[in-house]
């Protein structure tokens with residue numbers, strides 16, 4: 302068992318670990334000669350922060366609604382925002398017209414991060430016991446590797462984080478159905494990310510239907526993190542709501558999370574939403590209204606327009622697709638590279654991820670994330686992320702190409 306409680310969070314925070322690895326090591330010169338980039342400046346490929354700008358109309362909408370800054374955010378946001386989210390979901394996932402009720406099924410959240418975090422607090426019982434599920438502590442299922450907020454949330458909720466392997470052998474997604482039924486009985490919540498961070502794996506319709514069936518069968522909440530849903534290299538990834546629709550329509554046990562951070566390159570806007578089962582949405586609403594920041598009204602005005610506009614999303618996706626084409630050209634089949642179905646990361650098997658991260662920093666001033674920092678391992682077990690590094694393809698094409706060429710040179 303891997304125990305992570307609140308006191309350990311600092312020591313497992315991936316970017317803190319990276320800082321500790323590289324602290325005191327002088328960065329080498331990247332030697333990247335690309336217009337607009339200072340040649341000696343370190344290169345940040347470790348973090349998934351988009352480098353292009355959201356559409357200019359965001360600033361216009363914020364200015365138009367500026368009188369609203371003096372007001373507190375509304376817990377459920379504006380009807381217009383909820384409707385824009387429901388309409389987008391219906392278009393994007395080709396859902397039956399009346400499936401999503403914007404009043405009861407949509408809740409604005411600053412980002413998927415906040416929604417995912419607070420979901421653990423509302424689904425795991427406060428005393429950590431899985432009431433009504435037999436004896437034992439409430440469990441939260443987490444893919445391994447994963448976005449660190451899932452286990453931070455489990456720790457904050459006092460639940461047992463159960464890390465489920467999402468490696469090449471399992472198609473880079475966790476196989477929750479293979480877990481011991483006794484564990485599933487005390488499961489309060491399962492996180493599932495598609496397209497996944499870091500591997501970019503996309504679950505298909507049958508997999509997602511099976512997951513929803515499993516959650517309903519054992520009565521746990523399944524939280525689908527779909528923040529990369531709009532960044533893909535082939536067909537648009539299937540969504541949880543499509544799977545729910547195919548199963549017969551209701552959203553029982555299901556929550557899905559979306560935001561404008563990746564879709565519109567606007568992580569600083571802090572604008573997203575949760576969609577799902579009205580009961581779970583109501584519970585999330587109460588805790589977010591109590592301990593969350595809410596989404597300011599001017600931000601909702603800008604967000605409403607962003608969910609209604611697709612041209613900038615298409616252009617954004619094309620940038621990432623171009624970067625993946627560059628990665629294919631530059632990397633070939635080195636490091637077991639394969640173009641992922643979605644997301645914007647490279648998950649490269651370099652043999653020893655920490656050593657590679659250190660070498661890239663020391664020799665070329667390039668910061669990448671060792672895969673081990675996104676994975677957990679029990680004492681004495683090998684960390685499944687140890688051979689990997691994660692690289693975020695967030696720069697423009699010319700810079701991405703130059704940076705990847707340097708990565709190959711150094712490694």
Ligand SMILES: Cc1ncc(COP(=O)(O)O)c(C=O)c1O
Nearest residue numbers: 349412413414448498528560562
């Ligand atoms: C897998 C995953 N989920 C959620 C988030 C949080 O994104 P946001 O809160 O900006 O929507 C991120 C951010 O990088 C992520 O990689």
